[in-house]
Amino acid sequence: MQTGTSKGITTARIVETRKLGPALRFLLALVVAIIVLLPVVWILSISFKPVEEWKADPPTLLPRKPILDNYKVLFQIGNPVGTVREMVSSAEPVNRAFLNSLIIAPVSTVASVLIGLCAAYAVSRYRVGGNFMPFFTLTTRMFPPAAFAVPLIFYYSWILRNYLKIKLYDTHLGLILMYTGFTVAFSLWMMKGFIDAIPRHIEEAAILDGASPWRVLFTITLPLVKGGLFATTLFVFILNWTEFLFALEFTSRAAITVPVQISRYATAVGEFYGPKAALGIVASIPVVIASYLIQRHLVTGFTFGMVRE
Amino acid sequence: MSEKQSPLILLRGLRKEFNSLVAVEGLDLEIQEGEFMCFLGPSGCGKTTTLRMIAGLETPTAGDIFLRGERINDLPPQQRRVGFVFQNYALFWHATVYDNLAFGLKIRGVPKEEIDRRVRETAERFELSPLLKTKASRLSLSAMQRVALGRTLLTEPQVFLLDEPLNNIRPGLREIMRAELKRLQKQLGRTMIYVTHDQEEAMTLGDRILVMNMGRAEQLASPRQIYHHPETLFVAGFIGRPPMNFLETRYRVEGERAFLARGNLRWDVSEKKSIIEEKVQGDRIVLGIRPEHILPIAEARGKGLTGQAVPVRVDLVQPLARQKIVDLKLEDQVIKMLVPGASPIARGEELEVIFDPKKMHLFDQETERAIV
Numbered sequence: 001m002q003t004g005t006s007k008g009i010t011t012a013r014i015v016e017t018r019k020l021g022p023a024l025r026f027l028l029a030l031v032v033a034i035i036v037l038l039p040v041v042w043i044l045s046i047s048f049k050p051v052e053e054w055k056a057d058p059p060t061l062l063p064r065k066p067i068l069d070n071y072k073v074l075f076q077i078g079n080p081v082g083t084v085r086e087m088v089s090s091a092e093p094v095n096r097a098f099l100n101s102l103i104i105a106p107v108s109t110v111a112s113v114l115i116g117l118c119a120a121y122a123v124s125r126y127r128v129g130g131n132f133m134p135f136f137t138l139t140t141r142m143f144p145p146a147a148f149a150v151p152l153i154f155y156y157s158w159i160l161r162n163y164l165k166i167k168l169y170d171t172h173l174g175l176i177l178m179y180t181g182f183t184v185a186f187s188l189w190m191m192k193g194f195i196d197a198i199p200r201h202i203e204e205a206a207i208l209d210g211a212s213p214w215r216v217l218f219t220i221t222l223p224l225v226k227g228g229l230f231a232t233t234l235f236v237f238i239l240n241w242t243e244f245l246f247a248l249e250f251t252s253r254a255a256i257t258v259p260v261q262i263s264r265y266a267t268a269v270g271e272f273y274g275p276k277a278a279l280g281i282v283a284s285i286p287v288v289i290a291s292y293l294i295q296r297h298l299v300t301g302f303t304f305g306m307v308r309e
Numbered sequence: 310m311s312e313k314q315s316p317l318i319l320l321r322g323l324r325k326e327f328n329s330l331v332a333v334e335g336l337d338l339e340i341q342e343g344e345f346m347c348f349l350g351p352s353g354c355g356k357t358t359t360l361r362m363i364a365g366l367e368t369p370t371a372g373d374i375f376l377r378g379e380r381i382n383d384l385p386p387q388q389r390r391v392g393f394v395f396q397n398y399a400l401f402w403h404a405t406v407y408d409n410l411a412f413g414l415k416i417r418g419v420p421k422e423e424i425d426r427r428v429r430e431t432a433e434r435f436e437l438s439p440l441l442k443t444k445a446s447r448l449s450l451s452a453m454q455r456v457a458l459g460r461t462l463l464t465e466p467q468v469f470l471l472d473e474p475l476n477n478i479r480p481g482l483r484e485i486m487r488a489e490l491k492r493l494q495k496q497l498g499r500t501m502i503y504v505t506h507d508q509e510e511a512m513t514l515g516d517r518i519l520v521m522n523m524g525r526a527e528q529l530a531s532p533r534q535i536y537h538h539p540e541t542l543f544v545a546g547f548i549g550r551p552p553m554n555f556l557e558t559r560y561r562v563e564g565e566r567a568f569l570a571r572g573n574l575r576w577d578v579s580e581k582k583s584i585i586e587e588k589v590q591g592d593r594i595v596l597g598i599r600p601e602h603i604l605p606i607a608e609a610r611g612k613g614l615t616g617q618a619v620p621v622r623v624d625l626v627q628p629l630a631r632q633k634i635v636d637l638k639l640e641d642q643v644i645k646m647l648v649p650g651a652s653p654i655a656r657g658e659e660l661e662v663i664f665d666p667k668k669m670h671l672f673d674q675e676t677e678r679a680i681v
Contacts, residue, residue: 205400
């Protein structure tokens with residue numbers, strides 16, 4: 001009887017904490033969500049604010065008079081409010097930056113993932129390069145990118161241009177090469193993880209069924225790492241899409257990308273918060289769309305490790 | 310070679326090293342057409358490596374592999390026409406059962422209608438028809454095993470290589486699948502090489518068993534032969550459950566008679582005197598006796614068995630379904646005896662037992678080989 005009572009008490013206590021649990025957790029999640037999302041809400045809000053409200057004191061969370069002028073200014077559509085237009089007229093229209101980014105980021109992403117995939121397969125299945133090579137590829141990420149910037153400027157704008165007559169400075173190709181080179185280590189290591197997770201026996205079974213190595217790669221291995229491939233592609237795309245430092249250093253007009261364009265909305269007159277925020281919102285759209293499209297595959301990609309061994 | 314047809318598979322001096330670690334050492338073996346051969350041994354004994362070398366998934370460091378008299382060392386695995394069933398079945402997880410079964414035929418460029426016919430036929434035989442559209446990753450273990458077998462069967466291999474295919478299956482179902490496999494092999498009349506560390510599996514399935522240890526062949530013989538006439542100490546200790554008891558003894562000769570002596574105990578081995586003296590260098594001989602060949606003295610006398618009465622104390626009694634395993638303390642050593650379930654033997658009891666003299670195994674302690 002006594003044990004029964006004590007058991008009853010414990011059960012009651014557990015129920016109590018269980019009831020309290022979700023509420024507490026929800027509260028905590030809410031606090032974290034507010035902290036994390038506030039800047040996003042802020043930037044969204046600013047992108048609809050007229051110039052007087054950008055630096056209003058006290059600040060307003062939501063625009064008092066929402067306008068679309070900041071967006072119109074970006075693409076130079078219609079006839080936005082005078083002040084904003086004057087302030088931004090010195091900057092280039094974003095169309096070119098957007099187009100550049102839409103070429104450079106996807107192309108370098110595809111190149112990086114393809115190279116990374118092949119390298120990862122070779123490393124994982126044939127031990128190419130032993131332990132050293134895969135590790136060595138990481139050296140491209142070991143130093144702050146700024147450390148590479150100066151020697152690379154030396155290459156791009158001096159050696160290659162003057163002696164080999166290859167123009168890479170301020171060109172698409174210049175950034176594509178650079179982005180591919182700097183993200184290929186990520187591609188390799190991510191894909192290596194996914195390929196390692198596939199039991200070797202599955203490929204051997206295909207080989208014994210008579211399949212050639214290429215056939216095995218394309219009909220067996222690739223479908224099995226599909227999820228991982230999508231995950232890697234998205235990750236590398238985000239890196240390339242948001243890269244700022246190299247784009248700033250290695251472009252001037254023709255090949256500038258969206259992140260560089262965002263930085264252009266600051267002059268001696270002051271920061272153009274409205275257009276900056278608007279461009280930030282617009283720039284995030286491709287990533288959001290890409291993530292949404294890939295999301296379904298991501299789930300299968302990350303649960304792949306659950307294959308019964 | 311003579312007129313005699315060359316064996317399906319012939320291994321000669323096969324050796325495999327992994328980074329200076331020897332996995333298989335000097336293996337010679339002949340496997341005949343239609344035979345069910347089992348490779349049996351503890352993990353790491355080289356049995357799977359041997360299987361993989363036959364399949365072409367590993368390259369031998371030295372030695373030759375012949376298939377129907379033709380040396381295939383350098384033949385890529387794609388062209389060997391061997392079927393391999395992996396321990397984890399190695400199904401193509403992303404594909405349906407149908408596509409798993411059809412894969413090998415597609416690779417070989419078999420016409421679509423024929424693929425379809427044969428896949429459906431095989432699915433029928435392995436009771437997979439309702440599952441044809443199911444993804445391989447969603448199958449039960451037994452269905453996976455049937456897909457793996459069916460897939461291999463469809464490519465019409467000259468020999469089936471099976472690497473512990475029943476390992477992941479729960480006991481109960483295991484015995485059923487084992488029987489299925491045996492029936493299938495008899496039905497097809499195909500050669501199978503079956504790797505396992507489970508002696509029961511090897512004993513029930515194999516026409517012949519190759520017992521391996523530390524990369525070497527210990528004994529190649531029929532299951533009966535292996536059980537009743539183990540050639541080495543390892544085989545004797547590995548086969549049989551509970552395992553054979555071993556007692557270290559000294560060989561002594563008194564006039565015409567020869568004995569194995571241990572303390573005050575002496576076992577008469579006069580009948581084997583000449584062979585022992587021929588084969589054994591020193592005087593150290595290991596006496597092996599299986600638990601079922603140790604009898605309480607009364608029972609032994611009843612059966613007319615004579616010999617050294619061994620005084621022991623019962624240390625532990627473990628009842629099984631129909632028998633009891635009795636741990637007997639002989640001086641500082643524990644030996645196991647198997648008695649009928651109804652036997653009244655109890656813990657702490659002092660009694661005398663007799664080793665059935667016809668069932669004693671003698672091993673040279675030096676070479677660890679049986680004295681026969």
